[in-house]
Amino acid sequence: MLIDFFEEVRAAGVPATPRELLDLIRGLQADLAFAEIDDFYLLARTCLVKDEKYYDRFDLAFSSYFKGIGSLDELLEKVIPDEWLRQTFEKFLSEEDRKKIKSLGSLEKLMEEFKKRLEEQKERHAGGSKWIGTGGTSPFGHGGYHPEGIRVGGESKNRSAAKVWEKREFRNFDDSLSLGNRNIQVALKRLRQFARTGAAEELDLDSTIKATARNAGYLDLKMVREKHNSVKVLLLLDVGGSMDDHIEMVEELFTACRTEFKHLEHYYFHNCLYESVWKDNNRRFNERIPTMDLIHKYGPDYKVIFVGDASMSPYEIAVAGGSVEHFNQEPGQVWLKRVTNNWNKTVWLNPVPEKYWGYTQSISMINQLMEKRMYPLTIEGLDAAMKELVK
Amino acid sequence: MKFTGTKNYVATEELQLAVNAAITLQRPLLIKGEPGTGKTLLAEEVAAALDMPLITWHVKSTTKAQQGLYEYDAVSRLRDSQLGTDKVHDISNYIVPGKLWEAFTSEKQAVLLIDEVDKADIEFPNDLLLELDRMEFYVYETQETIKASQRPLVIITSNNEKELPDAFLRRCFFHYIRFPDRETMQQIVDVHFPNVQQELVEKALAVFYDLRDIAGLKKKPSTSELVDWIKLLMSDELARDQLLSKDASSSVPPLSGALVKNEQDAGLLERLAFMMRRQNS
Numbered sequence: 289m290l291i292d293f294f295e296e297v298r299a300a301g302v303p304a305t306p307r308e309l310l311d312l313i314r315g316l317q318a319d320l321a322f323a324e325i326d327d328f329y330l331l332a333r334t335c336l337v338k339d340e341k342y343y344d345r346f347d348l349a350f351s352s353y354f355k356g357i358g359s360l361d362e363l364l365e366k367v368i369p370d371e372w373l374r375q376t377f378e379k380f381l382s383e384e385d386r387k388k389i390k391s392l393g394s395l396e397k398l399m400e401e402f403k404k405r406l407e408e409q410k411e412r413h414a415g416g417s418k419w420i421g422t423g424g425t426s427p428f429g430h431g432g433y434h435p436e437g438i439r440v441g442g443e444s445k446n447r448s449a450a451k452v453w454e455k456r457e458f459r460n461f462d463d464s465l466s467l468g469n470r471n472i473q474v475a476l477k478r479l480r481q482f483a484r485t486g487a488a489e490e491l492d493l494d495s496t497i498k499a500t501a502r503n504a505g506y507l508d509l510k511m512v513r514e515k516h517n518s519v520k521v522l523l524l525l526d527v528g529g530s531m532d533d534h535i536e537m538v539e540e541l542f543t544a545c546r547t548e549f550k551h552l553e554h555y556y557f558h559n560c561l562y563e564s565v566w567k568d569n570n571r572r573f574n575e576r577i578p579t580m581d582l583i584h585k586y587g588p589d590y591k592v593i594f595v596g597d598a599s600m601s602p603y604e605i606a607v608a609g610g611s612v613e614h615f616n617q618e619p620g621q622v623w624l625k626r627v628t629n630n631w632n633k634t635v636w637l638n639p640v641p642e643k644y645w646g647y648t649q650s651i652s653m654i655n656q657l658m659e660k661r662m663y664p665l666t667i668e669g670l671d672a673a674m675k676e677l678v679k
Numbered sequence: 680m681k682f683t684g685t686k687n688y689v690a691t692e693e694l695q696l697a698v699n700a701a702i703t704l705q706r707p708l709l710i711k712g713e714p715g716t717g718k719t720l721l722a723e724e725v726a727a728a729l730d731m732p733l734i735t736w737h738v739k740s741t742t743k744a745q746q747g748l749y750e751y752d753a754v755s756r757l758r759d760s761q762l763g764t765d766k767v768h769d770i771s772n773y774i775v776p777g778k779l780w781e782a783f784t785s786e787k788q789a790v791l792l793i794d795e796v797d798k799a800d801i802e803f804p805n806d807l808l809l810e811l812d813r814m815e816f817y818v819y820e821t822q823e824t825i826k827a828s829q830r831p832l833v834i835i836t837s838n839n840e841k842e843l844p845d846a847f848l849r850r851c852f853f854h855y856i857r858f859p860d861r862e863t864m865q866q867i868v869d870v871h872f873p874n875v876q877q878e879l880v881e882k883a884l885a886v887f888y889d890l891r892d893i894a895g896l897k898k899k900p901s902t903s904e905l906v907d908w909i910k911l912l913m914s915d916e917l918a919r920d921q922l923l924s925k926d927a928s929s930s931v932p933p934l935s936g937a938l939v940k941n942e943q944d945a946g947l948l949e950r951l952a953f954m955m956r957r958q959n960s
Contacts, residue, residue, distance in 0.1 A: 320699060
């Protein structure tokens, strides 16, 4: 009986498995939720959804399944009387918005717009990318009103409070990034270099046996220090400009690096590396650190990971004075060469998909400078990059 | 056997259902949520409410899955053999049971809390799959199988520092403790301080939710911090009067050290208060 529901949930992008469906049915058999849709909702969510970021998708699937409504369009036309819609609509609109409505012609026209927008957002959502409110140019404003308010209101027709799944409170948690944090961590795991540091706490069996034998059979315990991951990583991150499109992906990578590596240093640069970098983006113009200092400070045992899209004008790499932000005495390529000369374990991770690399000249220039050690920021790319670093 | 919260712990309907589902279907329950929303406390309160012994396994970054099952203390056996003790002939004298073993063999059905599972190595949850599923494991040294006589109620908490493997998640029930809304928060405060002035609580809650709304706070204050703060306010008459008399928006809330726990946030609050004062004057 629940198979359709299960399909709907899966179609909404919640990774539920048959095992969990069986759990849900077992739960129903055990009378955990009997003839009460709220209880059923909670039970189904507990059984089928295992991450809060999927709560929103589940809520959508749940409401669409239990309304028996195929699309939002029908919901708009059939379930909610236009009259009512108009009322709430107006309630949510500010003076300013009302003026805007007038400029759009009429409420009818706005309703048309609104329906279109709603459809568009549904589609986009089903496509897997997340949307946060409406854009600044939207005729609906951005603070006072957002489309799912319609759904909330749709319930209040029955004089009951809005249902939990209609509130969609977990909307913000949804992320549809292909690079999950766990995947990144698993890939980063390759870059482990175990060394013994800290207090001697672990029994060293081999030397204990040797020492005991030498001690005429009397036990002589030998301890060693525990193994820790001692790999040292210097992360150089491109910020601003075209990197803004990739912020989330880079943040994920950065978080994963933070938890994985104890010795992690990070610095920022813009577009291409020049004579100085910075640690805090709020103070990028005041507190700059000379790149030379990095070269002196971090020994050749550090592994250097650049993260950047390498998309810029070729002058920014090849010519002195080519930087977009300041006058650089030496071209970027000189600095990149210094880095690769100082640290021979250097890779460049590029969030731009590999198939587009050929279209940007600067990407191939940097790839050349990095001696072909540029990898796309995907799981495979990360894996390959880590392999390169431990070689 | 049903859990409905205790007199010290307010459980929302959602949470009750999740706990009861885990009890009835004997599945581990994974609890996530902001720090300070009572994840660890839940296990203690469930154990108290259902009159079951609580066995806590605090996971650290160095914890291995095997430590939860058992450890073979080879070193003391070696030492005993040197001293010629009789005990040495039976290997089972040197098998030290872990928390899972303890929970499996507990006389009464137990609550097993695996606290902060995300602190451990990324493979840790995978190493416990079979044990949590079948509630049994094999001891190689003594060649016996330890099987749960009564399946313990397993509660696992996570602070979301690492993502957990899919195979592990499939075996658990999941509940995310949302940050309590105002009503629930009022209940929580009532439970902790039955005799507190209503006016004080209202004012405190208003300040607290305002504080949570400030954009840019590094760590938003959570339930446990609110409870601590009210406790402090009640013991400090001066601060209480300050909170009740003054317009809360134009100054830093009294004893704000209990709510805001790092210097950047404290600095932010002071700057905001300063700006408010300047606007008002």
